[in-house]
Amino acid sequence: MPELPEIETVVRGICPHVQGRTIIRVRRSKVCRALPSAARVAGGLKGALISNVRRRGKYLLAELDNQKILMVHLGMSGQLLMEETGEPRRKHMHLALGFSKTKMELRFYDPRRFGKVALGTLAELESWTGLGALGIEPLSSSPRQIAAAIAGSSKRLKTLLLEQRAVAGLGNIYVDETLFRAGLHPLRRCNSLTKDELSSLAREIKKVLRQAIKEGGSTIGDYLHPDGQIGSFQDSHLVYGRAGQTCPRCAAQLIKESIAGRGTHFCPVCQPEL
DNA sequence: ATGATTTCCTGTAGGC
DNA sequence: TGCCTACAGGAAATCA
Numbered sequence: 001m002p003e004l005p006e007i008e009t010v011v012r013g014i015c016p017h018v019q020g021r022t023i024i025r026v027r028r029s030k031v032c033r034a035l036p037s038a039a040r041v042a043g044g045l046k047g048a049l050i051s052n053v054r055r056r057g058k059y060l061l062a063e064l065d066n067q068k069i070l071m072v073h074l075g076m077s078g079q080l081l082m083e084e085t086g087e088p089r090r091k092h093m094h095l096a097l098g099f100s101k102t103k104m105e106l107r108f109y110d111p112r113r114f115g116k117v118a119l120g121t122l123a124e125l126e127s128w129t130g131l132g133a134l135g136i137e138p139l140s141s142s143p144r145q146i147a148a149a150i151a152g153s154s155k156r157l158k159t160l161l162l163e164q165r166a167v168a169g170l171g172n173i174y175v176d177e178t179l180f181r182a183g184l185h186p187l188r189r190c191n192s193l194t195k196d197e198l199s200s201l202a203r204e205i206k207k208v209l210r211q212a213i214k215e216g217g218s219t220i221g222d223y224l225h226p227d228g229q230i231g232s233f234q235d236s237h238l239v240y241g242r243a244g245q246t247c248p249r250c251a252a253q254l255i256k257e258s259i260a261g262r263g264t265h266f267c268p269v270c271q272p273e274l
Numbered sequence: 275a276t277g278a279t280t281t282c283c284t285g286t287a288g289g290c
Numbered sequence: 291t292g293c294c295t296a297c298a299g300g301a302a303a304t305c306a
Contacts, residue, residue: 001299033282058300076299077284092284112283114300130301155276162300172299221285221298261278262299 002074004138004169005212005233006223007055010080013226015053017082017104018062018097022049025098025105032094032108035118035128044068044119045097057134057168061125071125075114077222081107111222134168138205146202150190157193157201158186159260167205173218173240176265178204180239185271186259211236239265 002010026042028034034041049065060080062070072080082104083089089096095108095117108117118125126132136149149166150157160166161175170178179186182201184193193201217223217231220241224230234241238248243256243265252269 003300073300075283075301110283111285112299114283116301159277164301261280263297 001076001171001173001220002078002217002223003058003171003174004055004209005174006217006231007058007060007074007169008213009217009231010074010226011053011055011060014080014082014106017102017226018050018099018106019053020049020051021099021101023047023097024100025096027093027096027098029094031113033113033116034095035116036120038117041070041095041117041119045070056131056137057164058171059129059131059134067121068119069122069125071116071118071120071129071131072108073116073129075110075112075116077112078108078110078115079222079224080226081109081224081228082226083107130164133165135164135166136168138167138169139209143199143202143206146205147198150201151193151198153190155190156186156260157184157188157190158262158264160190162260162262169209170205172262172264173220173237174205174208174212176240177237178208180266180271181208183270185273186264186266187273239267241265 023045026045028038028042032038050062051065052063054061060072084103085098085105092109092111093107094110097106118128136145138146146167153160157179158175161170181204184197184201212233215231215233216225218233219230220234239254242254245254247254247267247270250269252267254265254267256263256265
């Protein structure tokens with residue numbers, strides 16, 4: 001499932017291919033989920049030049065020269081791939097952008113269709129999607145700022161971190177990995193953390209995300225780099241997907257239970273409740 | 275306000 | 291091999 005490190009990898013991967021290029025061709029599928037509508041998005045993209053590509057939380061934002069922004073959220077199974085125009089499309093391609101001066105096409109695949117595409121001004125995108133309610137960017141915030149964003153809430157750690165409203169970009173994998181590394185039980189209330197625990201959590205969030213980006217993200221199931229390569233951070237997962245195995249820190253068995261509606265992996269010994 | 279539950283979807287894995 | 295069911299989950303909507 002694409003989270004902050006995966007989106008960051010996608011942004012870095014497609015930016016050199018599309019920045020400064022004009023969109024000369026748009027293809028879309030009937031089931032493409034787009035705001036305000038697939039037809040409006042396709043029409044609005046044609047002829048526009050992409051001036052920059054950046055990331056906010058798990059949203060990819062391609063800024064155009066006409067004041068509008070193409071926003072892509074990969075949802076669960078979305079992929080953005082650069083492929084040659086002549087290369088046959090695989091199943092579930094929802095959008096393809098062809099550019100001037102290159103044979104490479106930007107293709108959006110999304111089998112499970114939890115992804116989203118939108119074209120509008122920043123203000124429009126913020127009102128149409130969760131983009132407007134995003135919390136701070138963990139990688140451009142200090143540990144103190146991250147700690148402050150988490151500290152006041154009465155919510156459970158797992159719930160708050162999945163919500164995107166306090167801190168943006170973490171999903172199920174990185175929340176579990178971060179909480180394990182900080183030695184915190186996912187059901188702990190945010191406002192119950194000591195100063196040291198908050199500080200440790202904030203530092204681990206940054207550390208995990210930075211390392212994951214360095215390793216090209218986690219490929220679990222669908223996620224691929226825009227060039228088709230897989231990430232390798234899954235090899236560095238300490239708890240995610242390792243239920244039943246031995247904790248890398250102690251002798252205990254890692255467990256998985258449903259918390260905040262998500263499969264949650266942790267060590268009952270290293271991450272004590274209360 | 276919070277939290278639990280449901281919805282959207284398809285591919286994959288498991289049982290038989 | 292094939293059929294069936296359960297499960298995975300990001301974000302938004304719904305309900306208690």
